[in-house]
Amino acid sequence: MFRHVIWDFDGTLFDTYPVMAKVFKDLLEKENIEEPIEEIIKKMQVSMAFTLNYYKKKYNISSDFIKDYQIQRKSKELSLARPFAEIENICNYIHSTNRKNYLYTHRGDSSVTLLKSYGLYDYFSDFITLENGFERKPSPDALNYLIDKHSIQREEAIMIGDREVDLVAAKNAGISACYFNENSEGNDNSDYIIDNFKQLYAIL
Template structure:
């Protein structure tokens, strides 16, 4: 396996504290008081879009507020403990890293640069690049085509069902990073509970 296509939030970086805080504050602007644990559960198991839809809020009104409050949040967004180790180890053995995220492209690059990880990643495809949202495989197909990747050597890695379904729909291997154990049965090629376990998967190194 040579080509690793990563989800970002909750996979490479622990951004959920800031995301949950941003969503909680945005909901308050609409007069909605929600428990942060419940917000996290919905965002993690399903998506931010599902959270918005559950309160019947339009994307045009909710999403800009959510992103603004997330950016302003005092909650720290940082890489998981083993993120740098895993990225460096895989790259040292010929691996290439790409990111496919529902986060904005520029904010993803900013966080990578803030923690000195940007030079390990070749491409970030964010939600602003106007591909259909995961689990639609269009953005994955675009990465595969642009960088001339072999599907048999590519893997999608993420922490939610929609990441795995996107990889399955694109016809590549998948790896679920599951730290919460409430996601249910998700048909991933591999399941890990720690990022460093990826290094030891079959055909990785």
């Protein structure tokens, strides 16, 4: 049984990619650049740094473009981003059965703000965000920090994420990895694959 559940944020707890990509696409269109939103989302699922570097090379987007994107994204996410279906129920279930939820994201404190906005904050025992300054995934440093801080038995811990780096970080830390993919695609680094969060009950 897993007693410690470590969650990624973007694309796992919250369905933020469509909001982020729409803001990015709208700003590109102001520059008379057409880019399919599906392609933008694919880039964002690698990482935001990858996305910005890719479009900077492809279209020579400016630092002002990036600054405008960050401002508009932060503004719109707070009102438009939503948790995935069943997230509140599964986080409550974990919490109410004397187990622990943890957040591990490359995003900043806006992730904690969104958890509070949707009544999820109290289900979580600890939070690792950009502000903690750990090396980025797939480094296991942040996971090892949580494991040491909370005296977690590695066989009782699982990381849930939607990207390769989430799964590899889990493997590098010696814990189980659950891949959330709505298209039911496989991944060699995952111990479990789910396409909706109701499937987690059987795993946990």
